[in-house]
């Protein structure tokens with residue numbers, strides 16, 4: 001049974017893209033599972049206000065964590081990573097890979113955070129209330145658009161500039 005589900009997820013993943021986090025289970029199932037097929041680095045660190053779990057179904061990725069006793073994970077096929085609430089984390093694929101995220105329906109606040117490439121200070125963050133009705137990618141697109149337009153991309157501490165996110169590369173539909 002699990003094997004069959006896994007194959008369905010890989011098939012469905014052919015139609016998803018980078019960090020799309022497309023909900024794949026019936027809308028009432030808690031926790032919900034979100035599907036992505038990543039090949040670009042995640043353009044920000046994500047913060048979830050509830051615990052989440054990430055699994056790697058294919059390919060591989062380097063997972064970078066902040067504010068955690070563990071700084072990084074190397075994710076290969078079958079790996080499962082428990083992400084405590086409030087831990088900023090960023091997925092950097094080492095090869096294209098399908099990733100599942102388990103998240104409760106009452107997911108609360110979600111945040112995207114950027115850090116300075118020069119001194120590592122937090123540059124900017126955008127937070128929103130998770131919606132079970134709107135695609136996550138729309139919120140990611142909105143967060144990146146705001147970041148791109150914000151003077152906060154220049155670090156107030158060391159003066160380094162964080163490059164803008166090349167939104168077109170991710171192909172996300174902006175939220176209404």
Ligand SMILES: [Zn+2]
Nearest residue numbers: 116119155158
């Ligand atoms: Zn800096």
